[in-house]
Amino acid sequence: MNFSIEVKDISKKYIIGKLAHSPYATLRETLASRAVDLGHWLNGKSTKNSHQEVLWALNDVSFSAKPGEVIGIVGKNGAGKSTLLKILSRITEPTQGSIRVKGRLASLLEVGTGFHPELTGRENVFLNGALLGMKREEIKRKFDQIVAFSQIEKFIDTPVKRYSSGMYVRLAFSVAAHLDPEILVLDEVLAVGDLAFQKKCTSVIRDVANQDRTVLFVSHNLQLIRSLCTRVVLLDHGRVIQDGPTEAVLPEFVKLLQSNGEVAENGHRRMLGANQVARIERVQFLNKMGAPCWTFDSGDHAVLELDYTAYQSFKGLSLWLVIRNPLSGDVVTSIKEKITDRPIAAGQRKKIVLEFPKISLGPLEYLIEVSLTNEEGDQFYDSLGKEADLPLLSITSLEKDPHKRQGYFAMPVSIREAA
Amino acid sequence: MSVNQASGEILIESRVSLRQSLKLRELWSYRELIYFLSLRDIKVKYKQAVFGVAWVIVQPLFTVLTYTFLFGKVAKMASDGIPYSVFVFSALVPWTYFTSAMNKGSMSLVGSGALFSKVYFPRLVIPLAAVMSGLLDYMISFFCMVLVLAYYGIYPQWGWIVGVPAVTLWIFILSSGVSFWLGALNVKYRDVGHIIPFIVQIWMFTTPILYSISVIPQKFQMWIKLNPMYGLIETYRSVIFSRPIEWASLSVSLALTLIILVSGSVYFAKTERSFADII
Structure with missing residues (x-):
């Protein structure tokens, strides 16, 4: 042979x-x-x-x-x-x-x-x-x-x-x-x-x-x-x-x-060490039927669920989501929002849900990074970077012609011919 | 990135015979890499030093001056009728090359861990390049010695042309053999790195560098002569001062050198394949 x-x-x-x-x-x-x-x-x-x-x-x-x-x-x-x-x-x-x-x-x-x-x-x-x-x-x-x-x-x-x-x-x-x-x-x-x-x-x-x-x-x-x-x-x-x-x-x-969004126990286990206040247990995208899914068409409805367990009691929580180009590491977009200012007791398991009515990313693969921080965002409770081995978020396009929409962002547009 | 030199078919397997793991022909095909690596060591050494080559001249000169004062003048060591300073100098030049080559050769493998996990090449290249890179310093200090000898009225002899390179080659072989042993051991047991200075020190005092073998009681002389460096240093001195060569002790040294080289290569070949996993 x-x-x-x-x-x-x-x-x-x-x-x-x-x-x-x-x-x-x-x-x-x-x-x-x-x-x-x-x-x-x-x-x-x-x-x-x-x-x-x-x-x-x-x-x-x-x-x-x-x-x-x-x-x-x-x-x-x-x-x-x-x-x-x-x-x-x-x-x-x-x-x-x-x-x-x-x-x-x-x-x-x-x-x-x-x-x-x-x-x-x-x-x-x-x-x-x-x-x-x-x-x-x-x-x-x-x-x-x-x-x-x-x-x-x-x-x-x-x-x-x-x-x-x-x-x-x-x-x-x-x-x-x-x-x-x-x-x-x-x-x-x-x-x-x-x-x-x-x-x-x-x-x-x-x-x-x-x-x-x-x-x-x-x-x-x-x-x-x-x-x-x-x-x-x-x-x-x-x-x-x-x-x-x-x-x-x-x-x-x-x-x-995409089999599950379960976060592996070892491997990436972060730099936070003993200061880890919470642990992100699961990160999962869901499609509009509610089924786990990491592949979406540009413009689809998508939900991101994040489960975490509080290791220590803390007060106030913010979420930081960064979407990057996995090749260059460039930030495509990021979201930093306060989740709560109430105290959370140690041992509690909670869920955060983000809903994207229209995911307007261009047809590429994206790296998802999530962090939980205190309210001000200056103390990290837990952080999953690229070592966490989360699946890449894959955006596909319904268009046959790959050049029809290029880049990171799928901008909604209506086009007409004006006389 | 690495390219295997053979254009034919190669077989990657787990248990290979000793002859296959020695891969002498492959080592030969990588001879240019040995040259480039030792060139790198030399260039890097002198690029950042302001006084550059001056260090290679000043260092042995001061060592010789110190020894001459301490052992020649204060302790009045016997030196076979040769002025003490040149007596010491003629042994210190090859000895310094030997120890620095052995030192660099033994430590070079651990220092090249990053290469081992990314590129394939015969690992023997690394200690060989380290042993080779010391040759330049050696030559510079040799010419230093020639000047000092001329000051004492001792001029280069025809016998040097054969004698000096021949003994140097054997010192090269001995330090390679020792480096194969210690270098491979050091990858596995980092303690070796701590032991080396100690070995060098003991070895120096059991080699007639600062003293002449004649000051040693007859019954201990035999033990000193079992040191592979003894015959080489003595022969070097005999060549420099045009004295008769002690063929018996030289033969002992050469035989021991070959034993160290062969056993070192074999041990190296046996451990080499796990370097990338444990370094």
């Missing part, structure tokens, strides 16, 4: 628990635990896994990719996407299974790995290129193209610490874009940089695919996946649960995201 990557029954085990707090052991700990093990052994007890918890980040993952395919890998946070990319990039080894790779594989898990702030752009291009596996001759040959692509000719001999973040990313990506791999593996690197930069990235991906090469990439950006990928592999809890054409798998993924 003609494949460029063949992933066969890959599993990856991580040992968490005690190790999760300090990934590297100290000699003393190792000696101490050896002593404990010895004690157990003398007493005839099993020493295995006495204080270890095992996490299977990947579980029997199999799929193969053919030249010319652009495959999107999607899944919720913690589904195993990054682990899969790390194994493909040979950064970490699988616990079980094997992968066959035919051809030069380039993986871009981060833009500008190994860039040193003290070195000039020119020096960093050579260093970064060598790190990525290019020969010096090859870098020399492509140097002018790399610089031209990054559009920072004037600053190429300036230390990169003086670069703006945009220039830095542009230069770093140009090096990566000139690798000419047969297989390209990308993590969510396209989420950085401005719009023009993102366009460049997508055009590089398209070029690679058009030359009958393989692209594998992880993204949360459904729009991007829809426009680039021919095939999507959906991961959940380390397993492949769907693998097929983009149109078939993406709706499954959206459904998975």
Whole structure:
């Protein structure tokens, strides 16, 4: 069979628990635990896994990719996407299974790995290129193209610490874009940089695919996946649960995201720590039938419900809702309103309901951030940011022509021809 | 981002044999990365220092002056009939390279954690680049020593052309081997970082740098000679002062160096694959 990557029954085990707090052991700990093990052994007890918890980040993952395919890998946070990319990039080894790779594989898990702030752009291009596996001759040959692509000719001999973040990313990506791999593996690197930069990235991906090469990439950006990928592999809890054409798998993924608005216990658990006054338990959009739903047509009626539990007694409550572009982080719109000025007793569970008669957002995906604060809005009770893994609010358009309404805002309009 | 150099087919698996994990051919194909990384270390070191190279000259000179005063003048150490300052200098130059290479090599892996989790390359590249980047400082202090020697009427000899690079190469190999061991251990047990200065200190006093082996009682000499640096430092000195080389102790040193290099590479190869997970 003609494949460029063949992933066969890959599993990856991580040992968490005690190790999760300090990934590297100290000699003393190792000696101490050896002593404990010895004690157990003398007493005839099993020493295995006495204080270890095992996490299977990947579980029997199999799929193969053919030249010319652009495959999107999607899944919720913690589904195993990054682990899969790390194994493909040979950064970490699988616990079980094997992968066959035919051809030069380039993986871009981060833009500008190994860039040193003290070195000039020119020096960093050579260093970064060598790190990525290019020969010096090859870098020399492509140097002018790399610089031209990054559009920072004037600053190429300036230390990169003086670069703006945009220039830095542009230069770093140009090096990566000139690798000419047969297989390209990308993590969510396209989420950085401005719009023009993102366009460049997508055009590089398209070029690679058009030359009958393989692209594998992880993204949360459904729009991007829809426009680039021919095939999507959906991961959940380390397993492949769907693998097929983009149109078939993406709706499954959206459904998975929307299965409930329950806020995961760990993962994002916020910076508030001991000062957490309340906990947001659930955030859920409902459609006009009252059914849970995170996809709306522009102009639909929508309801947002938020459940919270008061951990401590407090007086007065405000809600802060921010809707952002998940790619750029730009605030699309925000709502900050006082909910009550009455005291709320510890242990109470309450619900806040927001009703949007017409959701007038443009057809895109949006990131929802919610915070509960005191009345003045200067003390945060609880806050769910982008790490909270809430589903993206997806607005679709009934229009066939995607250019009919563009942007963040769907403005109500009536148009007539005046004589 | 990383590109695997082989254009053929590669296989990613969990349990690979030792020969596969050593990947010497792959290491060779990444030799330019070693060069670029050591170039980076050197450039970064001198870019921010106002006096730059001056430090490399001043530091050994002052060390030699201090030792000459303390051990040569005050304690009146025997130095085999050679002026004490050049006696010390001729051993301190290779010794300083050895310790700084070993130090940097052992600490380099932990300092490169960010690279390990984002890019694939043979991890041996990191300690090798660190050991290599010390060579420039070494050469500068070597020329310093040549000037001081000339002051005492000792001029460069033909024998240096072969002898000095040869011993330097062996010191390079020894410090790489030690760095593979300590560097890999340090990833797993951060205590190693605290132990290194201690090792360096003990090692220095058990190597005849400040003293001549002749001051050591006969029955202890054998133990000193089991130190792999002994033969290398002694040979270096013999080359500089055109004295006969003690082939027996040199052979012991070379054999021990090879044992450390091979065992270090094997230990490194065994632990390397878990670096990204634990660093």
